[in-house]
Amino acid sequence: MEGLRRLDYRGYDSWGVAVLDENVIKVEKQVGIVAKERPTLPETTIGIGHTRWATHGKVSVPNAHPHYSTDKSFVLCQNGIVENVEELKKELIKRGYEFFSETDTEVIVRLVEEKRKRAKSLEEAVRLAFNDLEGRNTIIVLADNGDIVAARNGSPLVLGLSKNEKELYFSSDVFSFAPHVEKILVLNNGDMVVCRDRAFTVFAIDTGKKLKPLFEKNLLKDVSVDKRGHPHFMEKEIEEAPFVIRQVVAEGDAKYKKLAAAIKKARTVYCIGSGTAGAAAAQTAYYLRTYGRINARELIGAEAHEYEPLIGKGDLLLAPSQSGETADVLEVLEHAKRKDASIASHVNMPGSMMTRMSDFAFMANAGPEICVMSTKIFVSQIAWGYLVAKAVEGKLAEGKKNLLETARTIEKMLANKDYVGKIKHLAQNLSKKEHIFLLGKGQNLQIIKEGMVKIIEGSYKHAHAIPAGDLKHYAITLMEEGVPVIVAISNDEVKAEVLNAVHETSARGASVIGLAPERHDAFEDYLHVPDTGETSAIATIIPFQLLAYHMAVTLGHNVDKPRNIAKSVTVK
Ligand code: BG6
Numbered sequence: 039m040e041g042l043r044r045l046d047y048r049g050y051d052s053w054g055v056a057v058l059d060e061n062v063i064k065v066e067k068q069v070g071i072v073a074k075e076r077p078t079l080p081e082t083t084i085g086i087g088h089t090r091w092a093t094h095g096k097v098s099v100p101n102a103h104p105h106y107s108t109d110k111s112f113v114l115c116q117n118g119i120v121e122n123v124e125e126l127k128k129e130l131i132k133r134g135y136e137f138f139s140e141t142d143t144e145v146i147v148r149l150v151e152e153k154r155k156r157a158k159s160l161e162e163a164v165r166l167a168f169n170d171l172e173g174r175n176t177i178i179v180l181a182d183n184g185d186i187v188a189a190r191n192g193s194p195l196v197l198g199l200s201k202n203e204k205e206l207y208f209s210s211d212v213f214s215f216a217p218h219v220e221k222i223l224v225l226n227n228g229d230m231v232v233c234r235d236r237a238f239t240v241f242a243i244d245t246g247k248k249l250k251p252l253f254e255k256n257l258l259k260d261v262s263v264d265k266r267g268h269p270h271f272m273e274k275e276i277e278e279a280p281f282v283i284r285q286v287v288a289e290g291d292a293k294y295k296k297l298a299a300a301i302k303k304a305r306t307v308y309c310i311g312s313g314t315a316g317a318a319a320a321q322t323a324y325y326l327r328t329y330g331r332i333n334a335r336e337l338i339g340a341e342a343h344e345y346e347p348l349i350g351k352g353d354l355l356l357a358p359s360q361s362g363e364t365a366d367v368l369e370v371l372e373h374a375k376r377k378d379a380s381i382a383s384h385v386n387m388p389g390s391m392m393t394r395m396s397d398f399a400f401m402a403n404a405g406p407e408i409c410v411m412s413t414k415i416f417v418s419q420i421a422w423g424y425l426v427a428k429a430v431e432g433k434l435a436e437g438k439k440n441l442l443e444t445a446r447t448i449e450k451m452l453a454n455k456d457y458v459g460k461i462k463h464l465a466q467n468l469s470k471k472e473h474i475f476l477l478g479k480g481q482n483l484q485i486i487k488e489g490m491v492k493i494i495e496g497s498y499k500h501a502h503a504i505p506a507g508d509l510k511h512y513a514i515t516l517m518e519e520g521v522p523v524i525v526a527i528s529n530d531e532v533k534a535e536v537l538n539a540v541h542e543t544s545a546r547g548a549s550v551i552g553l554a555p556e557r558h559d560a561f562e563d564y565l566h567v568p569d570t571g572e573t574s575a576i577a578t579i580i581p582f583q584l585l586a587y588h589m590a591v592t593l594g595h596n597v598d599k600p601r602n603i604a605k606s607v608t609v610k
Contacts, residue, residue, distance in 0.1 A: 041207070041214040042072045042087045047271075047408045048211065049604030050089035052102040056113045057082035061182045063113050067102040086180045086208075088115035091604050094123065095140025104180070105144045107151050108136070111182045112160065114150070116143040117193035117210055118175030119609050126170065146177060161187045161232045165243055168230070174365050174610060178208055189230040189243055193608035194363045194391065197223040197231065197238070198256065206233060210608070212389055213406065216258035223253050224389050227372075257388040263406050270597040272409040272590070276583045277452050280445040282404040282418040283576070286425060287438045287445075289400060297382050297398045298330075298429035304380070305352035307332050311359060312339035312366045312607070314412040315419060317488040318358045321575065322423025324484065329572070330430030339366030340610070346373050353379040356426070358419035360402075360412055361606035362390020369610065371395060384422045386415050409598040410605045411495045411590075413583045416488060420576055444573040448580055451568070461581055464551060464563060465588030468522055474499060475516065475523045477543070479506040479536050481575040482526040489524065489582030495600045496586035497593055506532075506539040519547035524585075527554040528567075528574035553581050 042053055054067035059080040066077040072089065088103035095101040104113035120126065120142035127137070127145045135148040149170060154163035164179055164187045174192020181187075188195055188208050198207035198219030207215035208231070212222055223240075225231065229249060230241045240249040268274040301307055307326060311319035320336035327334055334356075337345060349355070355374050357367055362385035371381055375395055382398035386407060393399045402418040421441055428437025451457060468474055474493055478486035483505055490503035504513040506525075517523070523543045527536050537558060544550050544560045552561035555569035565581045567574065590597045 039072065039076065039087070041209065042089055044214045044216075045089050045209075045211055046072065047410065047598070047605050048089070049410050049599060050091050051097040052090045052092075052099070053088065054090075054102045054104055054115075055079060055085060055087040056104040056180055057085035058180065058182065058184055061184075063106070063110060063180060063182050065104055065106065065113060067099050067104075069097055069099060069102065084180065084184050084186070086113070086115055086178055086186070093119050093609060094142040100139045101141050103143060105139060105141065105147050107147055112150070112179050114143065114147045114177055114179045116146060116175060116177045117608055118191075119173045120145060120171050120175060121173035122171070146171065146175070150179070160185055161230065161241070162246070164189060165230060165241070165246060168243055174369070174608075176210065184234075186233040187230065188225075190225045191227050191243070192365060192368075195225040195229075196389065197225065197251075199223075199253065206238060212256065212258050212387075216256060219256050219259070221253040222256045222389060223251050224391075224394070226394075254389070258406075263408055270409065270587070270591075272411055272413060272587050272597050275407055275409055275414040276580070276587060278404065278414045279417045279452070279580060280449045282402065282414045283421045283441050283445040283448070285403045286418055286421040287441050288403075291434055293398070293400065294425060294429040294434055297426060298434075300354055300380060300382070300398065301326070301330065301332055301426070301430050304354035306348070307334040307354050307356065308337050308345065308349070309334055309356045309423070310337040310339055310342060310367055310370060311357060311419075312364050314416050314488055314491055315358045315360065315364070315367075317484045317491065318416055318419035318423065319356070320487075321420045321484040322356055322358065322426065324481065325424045325427035326430065328481075329424075329427040329433075332427075332430060337370070339364060339370060342370045346370065349374045349377055349379050351378040354382065355379060356382045356384075356423075357392055358384045358422065359390070359392055360386045360407055360415040362387055362392035363606050363608050365608050365610045368392065384419055386418070407605075410600055410603055411492060411586065413492075417576060417579065420484075420579075421573075424573060424576070440571065440573050441576075444570045444576050447568045447570050447577055451577070451580055457566070458584060461565060461584045462588045464565070465585050466592050468493075468585065469497060469589050469592040471522050472499060473516070473521060474501040475513070475521060475543075475548070476501065476503040476526070477506050477509065477523055477536065477539055478503070478526040480530055480532040481528060482578055485575045485578050485582065486524075486526050488579060489526070489585075492582055492586035493589065495603060496590035496595065496597070498595065498601070499589075506536045509539045509542060514542060514546070517543045517546040517548045521548050522551065523548045524551045524553065524582075526567075526578050526582075527552065527558075528578065529555050529569045529571075530574070553578055
């Protein structure tokens, strides 16, 4: 239960636990958040649990995991999506199997049952069934004789061993068991583990061959996660922006210069990410084009298919990611690796697959980010992107100096109670609106896109980021009396063009909120963003994050766990 609660931050809709009680498996499942009180299940020393984020089948108790085998001799939990589920299910129904849920998970259960008829052991049946699955899947099985079998192909799977080696943990996230274990074993795709009679063995799923487990130190053992007196993790994490920028600067010059040299030599440079990390990847590409004069391209993880045939030897992919386990991005990186391209990553969670497969692995060292809405990690990711570009430009020291100044500037912004109070007031007004528009260009184009993401995640309202130059081509039809337009302007080469767009909106009655170093007549409301030159975009994201935070609070939403989204999406 404690482990499932520590997975709370990842986002889910239902949960379940199975325990072994004298060779009988007892299960409790519920919809909603993991219960604070203890389930009505017997004491045990062996059990498995799961938090579900619905993919196949609605949010319901029957669809929650674990799922029983027909004879209740084993139960199974899954993270992933079985892409050939229809075909497998049709075949299993023909063989007389029944299904009590709408999930693809139960299809795996029946498949294991079918394989077991001819297999010499449970793990052999799991291995054979697993090899029939298409898609990225990770499963864990508990049998009524106490055996546990787990297999990974996609979603993360890690083992933890306590100091006295008397406690063994399996999980999708080190965080769930971090305080209890001394060392961890990250399973690779294609690995399977069998735990029997208090011992465990690692095998290759495709060959069944034994593998030597390579344990490593648990870096999260003493990492505490508390709100440090803040009402929400989001507010605390927004206020950690100066710290995470200093962490990016603290990384040694040699590492940046090594990556910069590889970028300059690369055939094509791609920057790839999903969600907020997708905006950070695009901002990194912008900095590489602007300061590195590198023709870098941005890719959204789930929308990169047509690039796959183009990616190959000599190419370099840069991937910012909080978790390092986002399936959309991992799939493209795995393809790139197979094609001999190189990978650079900037990740926050230790022990991730992305870090493992990287030729240039950077860690954010920003501490856990608990709120599902990414804030401090976005700041860390774009600060990293800027510094990598400055290293390519051959001005790494100047880049570090600019970032340290920006960290001090942001510190002053966050410490200014009137400033934050004003943002709170604007957020309360915006919370009454149904549609919110954001306008920006150049260094602020991805900032308004991420501002839009934050406002959508925090307020559940329709927000729309409009590239300033594109306004007149379509979005201007949406401009009318009273519609809120938040514009991000910096003292840069596109300032005048953005102001033109602002005038076009206010001429049609829009009420403009300006985020800028100076106030302009067309602004109805104004939030000062100090001019930090090349890094102005990094300072400009802070008021957007605070607006989203205060809108979420004003609207009474679950700030740290907005509905329907998850902290790390390990399914495609
Ligand atoms: C989403 C998160 O699920 O995944 C976003 O809600 C995040 O905050 C995105 O940016 C990508 O995740 P990651 O771990 O690759 O940064």
